[in-house]
Amino acid sequence: MRGGLNLLLSVVLVALVGAYAGINADPNVPNWEFLPNMVRSIPADAFAPSPLLPGGRVLQPPPPGTIPRGLPPLPYTASPEDAARAGVELTNPYTAEDPAALARGGTIYANYCAVCHGAAGLGDGPVTLRGVPPPPSYAAENALKLTDGQMFHILTYGQKNMASYATQVSREDRWKVILHVRLLQQRAAAQAAAQAAPPLAPATPPSPPQ
Template identity: 35%
Template sequence: MLAALFALTGCEQAMHDMYSQPKYKPLEPSPLFADGNSARTPPPGSVPMAQGAAADTASGRRGHMTLPPDPGPALPLDAQGRSLAQADVGERRYANPLPVTMALLQRGRQRFDIYCAPCHGRAGNGDGMIARRGFPAPPSYHTDRLRNAPDSHFYQVISDGYGVMYPYADRISPHDRWAIVAYIRALQLSQHAPRDRLTPQDLARLPTEVRR
């Protein structure tokens, strides 16, 4: 009986301190701070130690996480990396500041195939594999509205998202966003190239009804 009594006194369920700890739940108000919020902004320079499966233990201190590269400012940049925000910020109508070279188009195609083609399709028709499986289909790049849209429109959509499209500013650098914009323009031109800009070899490859 004595042993049972000692066992009961040591029972954790009889000690409610572990179950009723003084703590704040997420976004719960607090009178301790001037703004009345218990959730505090991390101090400048804070570095996450670990997250998800990398944490492994409840302490969350097993190994440092590799931080992603700085995505840069959300507004478009010029070729030297300077922000174009001084111009018409309301409209944000900017042309691609990077010189369109084959290397830029190749980089844009690579990034496009990784981040954009799953929804937009390889040709930009809006029929990517994800859209074919029931996800809301994005508009085709070959509509008059998007062919006449400024380069900055595509840059801003990549950066900030649009509708159900998630923003990619934290995953695609400003330079690569402009490279994707250049490749989108190449896709549009491939479907709407003026006849006078085609070589005889290109014209010969077109269907007869198109050549007329």
């Protein structure tokens, strides 16, 4: 009995000493790995150097002129002439009757535009209080005259103090946010009309002086 226990303890001791000897003191060198098949990938890593491929690396640049699938390039440049042409040629594929598009436009506006243009689009966003030149109000005549296509061109290519939002806001979302800009213009017009209207006559005529 005792001999058997001693034998077992000896085996455990030898196993532990063996395991300790197998542990590498250098943390950068892997120890013995059990079933390492899936640890190291067989295909070449995208960013690894390659002695075989052009440029000495695995990842190859796309051929010049490659465009993303389903996103043909816009036939415009950042010039005022092309802004005018976009204003005539492009129409908004979404309408305010599409509640999902309108709601998405409101979200984009709150996230990307309200900081400068203000929640109501009057050009009084929070950054204008901190020295950023305020944008004009959407209720001003110039913005009312802009077509959707012109606004799309401004959002895509920028205009003077306003940068391009093409990388932050997708093409679809740029059209949808324009729906929200139109909504803000309608609200501003309705408010101006309400303020211009003569005050309602009092419901009961004032009693004559006694």
